[in-house]
Amino acid sequence: MYKIAVASGKGGTGKTTVSTNLSHYLAQEQAILLADMDVEEPDSHIFVQGQLWQEKKVYKEVPTLIKDKCVGCGRCKEVCAFNAITMLGKRVLFFNELCHSCYACLELCPHQAIEMKPQMLGQLTQINDKNLTFLEARLDIGQEQAVPLIKQSFDFIKENIPAEIGIIDSPPGSSCPVVETVKNCDFVFLVTEPSPFGLNDLKIAVDTVKLLKKDFAIIINKDDGEENIIRDYCSKEDLEILAAIPEKQSIAELYSRGSLIYEEDVDFLGEIQKIASKVNSLMRRKR
């Protein structure tokens, strides 16, 4: 599968608008995967209909004590880099949400008194709507480990979803979850808006994507046709602008209702078509 990450430096620039509309548009003619990896706050499902196909619980491995082997030496607490283990006297306490599943405690316990057991991390939900397969990865509230959930989501996609093109709605920001998502994709669309905030955040996103050595192109959202610092930046840095979605209250209103926008707004449709033709040319190049 050829996977395209839709990402942005900050939230609220229109990542979800682009990924949901683009994937539905492309799905008119071919099998498409839309995956929502914004695991803390997955919102794409609001724009998807269709049949619930399957749900899968996602687990991570956390340590548990084999009581009759533990002598309370405290080595496990000492080696845990994530403060996920505490000793009260000779009693060992594990904090599973803090655990990174590195296995250091298990490997280094002098008495082989630790084994791993699965703990629930979140859930994957697959919904099928004709050509469109939608996958949502959702982290349970209170869980902090987005990265293993994202990793396992990509494994699930590999094993279960035959579509040739995947549109991946990424988490916002530039920290580990974004890195994990973009690392697993072949190309990146960066969505931004023409304001100093948008530009500042776009620069951070560009740095992140370059660090991961991925090819990318820019999509401007809420474009008001006025002087545009994003265009200046892109021409100076020689970055490709794929499309510019106009700033219109009617578009914002359609989004607020959870509707697909390209079906009702012809300007928006034009921009989605530009993005879709880029996707198709990337696919041709790949074949």
Added chain:
Amino acid sequence: MKIAVSTVGTKKDSKLEPRFGRANYFVVYDTETKEYTFIDNQEIQETAHGAGPQTSQKIFDAGVNVILTGNGPGKNAFQVLEAGNIKMFICKEDITAEEVITKYLNNELKAFEN
């Protein structure tokens, strides 16, 4: 009995620090000797994750029976305190360690419940 108050300083007139896990100091009052001491917890600021359980362990190791603080502990810290049989009471006011302890001894504070 030993009572620990999360504080911004080391003295009995130091202000109550609302945060438990990331408090820099705990002023400790021993009801038998009527003496004040303190626990230096400043190194907790170097901890990225898991400040709550780390601080709880320190409190446990100091032999404290009761904690007085502002916000209440996170889930992990609570688990340690429960296992260590340490009680926690909440005070939302902007007052000193000595004043909070008086309030506790007069039964004016609410016990933290998860």
Added chain:
Amino acid sequence: MKEIVVISGKGGTGKTTITAALAYHLQDKCIVADCDVDAADMHLIFSNKAVDKRKFYSGKEAVINRELCKNCGLCQQKCRFDAIISLSNYKKVDPLSCEGCGLCSHICPYNAIRMVDRFVGDFFISDIRTNTKMVHAKLLPGGENSGKLVAEVKKESRIQAEKYQKNYIIVDGSPGIGCPVISSLSGADLALLVTEPTMSALHDLKRVVELLQKFLIPAGCIINKSDLNKNISQEIKEFLEENQIILLTEFTYSKNFIHAVKSGQAINEYDPFYTQEAIADVWNKIEVLVNK
């Protein structure tokens, strides 16, 4: 000293714009803290001059000493994060994959691996044009936003508030519902929720409120672009009422919000006619809430 933390759950609802407006309204009566370290934007409104800059380290990363490495491959075999890369006759660590657990450094038979502090970003204290100080930070791409950097920003802003005897700290909170936002809310006297009437924003608002209730932090709310969708606006109001959160004000959709940002101004500075009074009124309500 009182801390007001502005949060939104979902990005793009106008969190930073509202924070800037409050900070502008208060002028030199507050310290400003930008805890949105992933995408720090406040400095674009309050042009700044850094008076103190520090490097910030959090967590560890493994480094392999090429001279000691015998290329036995044990580290690669045991690493759960695929962070060890094989080169022709030695191993290397991919810092983007390394989570800093230290297992490799413990098990290496040749003591060739050591753990070093990880540089994750820069930390600033700046003079800003409202004659006060702003504390802010910038995370490196791929840096872990653990909440530690956020905690550091908050701690320093308290020190600054104490030093300059300011009664208020206005905090641009972190987005989402994870570790950073919990850090930015820690010790807050009031959470100011900024939302908009879209299904996604309402969805995220509910998750954030759940968090606030866990931490017993009182909250007020501002609905931005309230005329965008009247039905959802109504739904938000009902939700606020059920959860005893005070609706402080509503702003209708206005291009001036974006124009203000473009000209590097706070909204009540750019468009005083429509917003100055509203922001002043919001502040008066906040002042009552935090001092009661």
